[in-house]
Amino acid sequence: MRFTLTEEQRQFGAAIHELLTDADVPGAARSWADGDHGPGLAIWRALAKAGVTALVVPESAGGLGASPVDLVVACEELGHHPVPGPLAESIAALPVLLADLASTEVLAALASGDLIGTLAVPPVLPYALDADAAGLVVLAERGAVSMSPSGIGLRSIDPARRLFALRTGQELAANAGDQVRAALYQGTLASAALLLGAGRGLLEACAEHAKTREQFGRPVGAFQAVKHQLANVLIGLEFARPLVYAAAIALGTDEPTAARDLSAARVACADAARLAARTALQVHGAIGYTRECDISLWLAKVRALSSTWGSQAEHRAVVLAALTEPRTGPWS
Amino acid sequence: MRFTLTEEQRQFGAAIHELLTDADVPGAARSWADGDHGPGLAIWRALAKAGVTALVVPESAGGLGASPVDLVVACEELGHHPVPGPLAESIAALPVLLADLASTEVLAALASGDLIGTLAVPPVLPYALDADAAGLVVLAERGAVSMSPSGIGLRSIDPARRLFALRTGQELAANAGDQVRAALYQGTLASAALLLGAGRGLLEACAEHAKTREQFGRPVGAFQAVKHQLANVLIGLEFARPLVYAAAIALGTDEPTAARDLSAARVACADAARLAARTALQVHGAIGYTRECDISLWLAKVRALSSTWGSQAEHRAVVLAALTEPRTGPWS
Amino acid sequence: MDLDPDPVDEAFRAEVRAGLASILPGQPLPSVNTEEGFAAHREFERKLADARLAVVSWPERYGGRDAPLSQWLVFEEEYYRAGGPVRVGQNGLFLLAPTLFAHGSEEQLDRILPPMATAEQVWAQAWSEPGAGSDLAAIRSSAVSTEEGWLLSGQKTWSSRAAFADRAFGLFRSDPAAERHRGLTYLMFDLRAPGVTVRPIAQLDGEPGFAEIFLDEVFVPDADVIGEPGAGWKVAMSTASHERGLSLRSPGRFMAATDRLVRLWQSGSDRPREGRQAHGERIAPEAPQANRAIAGREAIGDRVADAWIAARAYQLHTHGTVASLADGGTLGAESSLGKVFWSELDVSLCETALDLLGPHAELADRYWADSYLFALAGPIYAGTNEIQRSVIAERLLGLPR
Amino acid sequence: MDLDPDPVDEAFRAEVRAGLASILPGQPLPSVNTEEGFAAHREFERKLADARLAVVSWPERYGGRDAPLSQWLVFEEEYYRAGGPVRVGQNGLFLLAPTLFAHGSEEQLDRILPPMATAEQVWAQAWSEPGAGSDLAAIRSSAVSTEEGWLLSGQKTWSSRAAFADRAFGLFRSDPAAERHRGLTYLMFDLRAPGVTVRPIAQLDGEPGFAEIFLDEVFVPDADVIGEPGAGWKVAMSTASHERGLSLRSPGRFMAATDRLVRLWQSGSDRPREGRQAHGERIAPEAPQANRAIAGREAIGDRVADAWIAARAYQLHTHGTVASLADGGTLGAESSLGKVFWSELDVSLCETALDLLGPHAELADRYWADSYLFALAGPIYAGTNEIQRSVIAERLLGLPR
Secondary structure, three states, X not given: OEOOOOHHHHHHHHHHHXXXXXXXXXXXXXXXXXXXXXXXXXXXXXXXXXXXXHOOOOHHHOOOOOOHHHHHHHHHHHHHOOOXXXXXXXXXXXXXXXXXXXXXXXXXXHHHOOOOEEEEEOOOEOOEXXXXXXXXXXXXXXXXXXXXXXXXXXXXXXXXXXEEOOOOOOEEEOOOHHHHHHHHHHHHHHHHHXXXXXXXXXXXXXXXXXXHOEEOOEEHHHOHHHHHHHHHHHHHHHHHHHHHHHHHHHHHOOOOOHHHHHHHHHHHHHHHHHHHHHHHHHHHHHHHHEOOOOHHHHHHHHHHHOOOOOOHHHHHHHHHHHHHOOOOOOOO | OEOOOOHHHHHHHHHHHHXXXXXXXXXXXXXXXXXXXXXXXXXXXXXXXXXXXXXXOOHHHOOOOOOHHHHHHHHHHHHHOOOOOOHHHHHHHHHHHHOOOOOHHHHHHHHHOOOOEXXXXXXOEOOEEOHHXXXXXXXXXXXXXXXXXXXXXXXXXXXXXXXXXXXXXEEXXXXXXXXXXXXXXXXXXXXXXXXXHHHHXXXXXXXXXXXXXXXXXEEHHHOHHHHHHHHHHHHHHHHHHHHHHHHHXXXXXXXXXXXXXXXXXXXXXXXXXXXXXXXXXXXXXXXHHEOOOOHHHHHHHHXXXXXXXXXXXXXXXXXXXXXXXXXXXXXX | OEOOOOHHHHHHHHHHHHHHHHHOOOOOOOOOOOHHHXXXXXXXXXXXXXXXXXXXXXXXXHOOOOOOHHHHHHHHHHHHHOOOOOOOOHHXXXXXXXXXXXXXXXXXXXXXXXXXXXXXXXXXXXXXXOOEOOOHHHOOOEEEEOOOEEEEEEEEEEEEOOOOOOEEEEEEEOOOOOOOOOOEEEXXXXXXXXXXXXXXXXXXXXXXXXXXXXXXXXXXXXXHEEOOOOEHHHHHHHHHHHHHOOOOOOHHHHHHHHHHHHHHHHHOOOOOOOOOOOOOOOOOOOOOOHHHHOOOHHHHHHHHHHHHHHHHHHHHHHHHHHHHHHOOOOOOOHHHHHHHHHHHHHHHHHHHHHHHXXXXXXXXXXXXXXHHHHHHHOOOOOOOHHHHHHHHHHHHOOOOO | OEOOOXXXXXXXXXXXXXXXXXXXXXXXXXXXXXXXXXXXXXXXXXXHHHOOOXXXXXXXXXXXXXXXXXXXXXXXXXXXXXXXXXOXXXXXXXXXXXXXXXXXXXXXXXXXXXXXXXXXXXXXXXXXXOOEOOOHHHOOOEEEEOOOEEEEEEEEXXXXXXXXXXXXXXXXXXXXXXXXXXXXXXXXXXXXXXXEEEEEEOEOXXXXXXXXXXXXXXXXXXXXXXXXXXXXXXXXXXXXXHHHOOOOOOHHHHHHHHHHHHHHXXXXXXXXXXOOOOOOOOOOOOOOOHHHHOOOHHHHHHHHHHHHHHHHHHHHXXXXXXXXXXXXXXXXXXXXXXXXXXXXXXXXXXXXXXXXXXXXXXXXXXXXXXXHHHHHOOOXXXXXXXXXXXXXXXXXXXXXX
């Protein structure tokens, strides 16, 4: 047993972090919210060059066939910064869903980043995220998978997310329940890592703010109430992270505990990110309640993401069921 | 509407507080725990003289026939100090249970304090508290009420509580479901007020400790972490109290919402008292973990009392059921 | 001690209910944070004033009914029950007016209250500054005394309603040599006066719910000082207690929201029960099937129960406060207890509803999503909950500063 | 990155399991806080040492197996899984021994470790003083240097195991002119030496789990100073990090407790599954029907899930720490994260179990009631969680002091 990232994986994460630090991700997220996908798509291209979009695509189709652990490494950074667009959908769920259903060309295009995809899987995932920015829009309903004409966009409380209810279109497969479930698992794993990253981004912003913002003649970070709240956020994140890696390992090796481990990771990551969001708002005060403040980029995203790819109640129920009646999973 | 105590009720509460402040209640509680009921019984006699034991007994039987609000006033102080013995049983539940079932002599003896009673109502109340200190031990099971020979005493985590599993004895009534339920309601109300009082006792001890105990060169109460924890305790108690009075009013006027109001009050009082207990231990540190420290008199009592007279889960379920399907109550 | 409804209050309730039913708009009004919506809300306030429902607790001469506090609570219950629109004039009605009643001159009352009641004049608050948030005593905006009055300069921020309001009130440093709580003066000013620049700030929901106000030698006559010059802190603190306490968050709001939460839990829809029409809400209720898909929702039941218990506790606690005030009591540091309690209750009940809505929770422009974003501000404004907890510990528990 | 069990570790696990099965008592031992129970626990430790299971991670020459950290965790998992008794020697094994390995002389290691491993000598800790709890640097007990050694005077308190232990270790002020962290010396002393008075203190459960120690010119030879005189704070801090971190609360404890909680939730009984016999526990498992009567227990399911998730997180986090230490990493302020996490997890999982037991929860001398009382001490000792949170904020997040 060696429960730690390889040096290569660390470097991969650091490279994505560096790439995104140099890019103006907050600016791109704001443009995305205003309907201008340009800067965001430029970041996607840079990420594609770094291999992020190819991770989950099989090697046979031009992808990297990487492990779910690599996906987690990438997604934590994508949430950390926070990159707009249908990340869990395009880089995690769809490559799994379509591995056997789509042509090599489609998979290769997903891998190269030339094609961005999104999907809806009602009722778990009733809306397709950012279908207006995607070249591939997939609907999976009752085991049937089809290409869908994208519908009308609905606003999310996260202005950088637009949601689309889909109609059935050209059928890709009629009986793909197993692939759909596998895709949901992979997307859920990505969402957990995205939430973890978002929590980290929020905490870092808080620490920075608490060191510089002064009230009552000293930095707000010198007050015990602020210290202890931020310490709790760090504790939440630090103990959520190993659960995500364990879930990635279990998913990658198809362990019978994979569903349990995945749901446990999602519960912990979403709880930790929610605590980070609540705390960030409290530590920032009114400035945190504005669009101008970067923490707003994470606040609503955490709320939105933590209720998609399964709700907290749903994932807790999965864990409980797995503990008491082993071998059940969500969406099975 | 006038949702405030009368001047008379305030004075009644103040008188009990004064009486108990002058008595050595902590000493009596420790003796009670050691099996010596003497000092505790002396306090019971003083309370009887002040009218506490007669409150719920009908006037026709020599009692005061007072309102449940008066009972709450008294019980908050009894929890506040904290008096040992089967309080909710002897001064609240039994007078209601036996009003129609027992002789006037028995009721008059309960009222005068010459007789201390206790009861078990399995499965809600599986053990009779302090049967070894009671002259009247009652078992109510499946609607049947009987005088019971007291069984073997079991230790509670509160050393001042001894628990007795009962066997059926001389039958008082075969079909007294309504009276049993009414008795449980009255006892639950008393338990809520006892918990509220215990929370207040804990908070006052904390405030005193925080003002005098110094660490790092200043009183620990000057630290924000201590301040904010104690503020949360006060908030919990202050917003639990009106729920208890509302429940007392509803019970007294036999409102259809009585069961809901009672359960709401119990949930809030037990939660507030539990928070007070946890916080008290944290604020006191190691000294709070000892028998020598007075807060130990409340700590285990809060834990014990908050799981008897219905659990928190049970009472929350009652509230939820009443909101969605009005006219249901616990134990109906 | 009783909870029996007062017959006079209940008669008043019936009148309020009927009055509101006749004037509440059939359709949700557009957002108060748009020019159109602001105008629509102002227009609705005028109708409320015409029905003598705008300021029921004020003296008749200012447009009120001299109603006791208990009836003000009845009004609030009915208003939220009916789903009435956001009160566009709330800064004036609930913050400035109580200050004027306590410290204003007869002339000020006569001049300011009537157009406030009709929303002819809508007020913004101008408390915070970039360097003075929780630490309000760090105010640096200045009021320089001149022969004719005062010249205000500096920057205010987080001014709610300032994007479209007419006038504003706040604290200014009138004695540059004095520090912190001393040497501050409470002043009112015109948001359209020369020297005033208002820059709207987009809130989390994207709307300009508040703004920055830049002041450059803005002239204010002496008549617009409230209380004594230099005594502004004391004057403002009486308002702060109102802001934290009863007036800004009456229990009616939470009872109505909790009622809705219970319906959402029970049926998967929070549409009003038959016979009750929600008026004036911007937002459609959730679809009936919305929460049906949420596995594991049973476990959320406890949180629904807790939300109701807390809302009920807040309502009862308020009844107690009303009785205590009627007996001549005053509202002091106790209002900090309520501030922390209602603001956390509000967030928690919205979060519970969103969790029940699962993947539909993130849809914007819905009742619960909007309420949630609004609730998030509660623990921050009117003195952060951290500040309130310190106040509680020091003033109510006697802990050392 | 993997979680595959190491075959060598698994072979070790099998050996531990078999070894424990052969020596664990068939009946719960009497409480370690009684004279009889203390002796029984000491006797059990001797058996453990005979089986070379007492100190698996120590060098062979001191009674260990030179086992890597991963095998120490395996040992702990098996020990808790089997329901092994409280380790009576834990103060020595988990606090003093790591300090000796880091700062002790060869002579000290040779002299102190072997009888510690066999529990021939049981150690108490003597950190706190009446005026020095959270603020450990306020220590006033003195060590006066003499020609032959040191004379210790003063008062220690909350010394766990001191009522029946043989020896103790702690910090003493050796330079009366120095303040706070400076001028302290780390010393070991005999609890039966002339001048030592031990006064047992009754804990919440009524048992003398700790004691006060009064010292009146107690002689200690130079050989019983650990590290340099005056450098005691630095020496002690290395121990403190161990106390907070891995060694005092290995994940095995929480996985075993959570397993039991799940059974309680599921079946109303937490009796071990067939084929697993709980050894050495003082307390009988709960009766099978105990929680059947608890209405509303469904809502507790989420808390059961959360307890398991947290225990699993702690276990995985520990695997990460083991890997990081194997790569040459060190355990610093990060141990504060674990301290807060495990201590809150412990309380919360016990509270969940008690809530499932309803009115049976308060019965004393049962597994969960005992565990709960024990868990309550967690957020207090080894540095209160408030202290830990400040350490986390300052050292890991860089917030100003």
